[in-house]
Amino acid sequence: MFAILNTTQRQAASLRIALIGKSMTSVVIAEDVALSPKIGSMIEEVRAFGREIEIIWDDGVVLRTKLQIRGNWRIFRVADWQKKSRDLAKVVVQTGDYIAVCFDAVEVETYHDFDPGRHPLLGRHGPDLSDSRIDLDRCVDLMLDYQDADATIAEVLLDQRVMRGIGNVFRCELLWTCELHPWAKVSSLNRDECRELVSIAAEMLQSQHAPQDRSLAVYGRHGKNCQRCNGQVRVTHHGEANRVLYWCADCQTRHAGTSSSRYVTEHDTPPGVHPAEFIYLSELERARKSG
Secondary structure, three states: OHHHOOHHHHHHHHHHHHHOOOEOOEEEEOOOOOOOOOOOOEEEEEEEEOOEEEEEEOOOEEEEEEEEEEEEEEEEEHHHOOHHHHHHEEEEEEEOOEEEEEEEEEEEEEEEOOOHHHOHHHOOOOOEOOOOOOOHHHHHHHHHOOOOOOOEHHHHHOOOOOOEOOOHHHHHHHHHHOOEOOOOEHHHOOHHHHHHHHHHHHHHHHOOOOHHHOOOOOOOOOOOEOOOOOOEEEEEEEOOOOEEEEEEOOOOOEOHHHOOHHHHHHOOOOOOOOHHHHHHHHHHHHHHHHO
8 A cells, every 4th residue: 555655755754754843953955046944944844746845834935856766855863864975965954853855856946835925916015024113004904905805814914915024833823822713704803903913923023032932832733732722733724825724723713703614624634643644644545546
């Protein structure tokens, strides 16, 4: 059964276990690339297509590697990583105790994952929440006047036409802090609620420490107990961009009545199952059916 997946897919499965939900502590890319993943950013996904493997960070940066026939990604513990191998490595990504290394890649590039709400052709960017001089009321007005009244608040938070600076880790933590249901329609929030959301977001972004430097409430805590209500933290994929989203269904209930609970549960990773395991088993099932 396990032979159904090809070598690249099996390597991607190993990378998911070592990397997903982890904060990156260092990265070395042998090629000149357009974007460099930020130290401290979270790794959210690993995708495999043919002989290509992509690593995706929470801010939407994607590292794409196209492997030669003998090319591969390997996982090392820090203590086992040999200096003599470093000259052969195309990419080295470290997350805590693990180092993921790419050998013999014919192509290495980075780019921003397509997100409909972040595309520059859609319009001017909104205010930058990391700027202490930001006009918060301008962000509130843009939320209240959002063109798609049925858009979820989770989608709107990543729309740079409304406000800039919110990555996916911040988004999950912000929604949890405000007890907001991720699938709540943006049109269901009143001005005071929008103001609260924007103010907390600005405070979080303007503080000295990124969310990865603090104890996270929901992000990366799939299957663990919620720190506020002792419910179970879930992980799912959300929106047209299909971004990873961590949340607690037991206490993030504000405006839950405006959402589709059926859509939420259909996209959840089952409790007690690691997201990497869930993806791997799903790929096995698809390969079995297509074979």
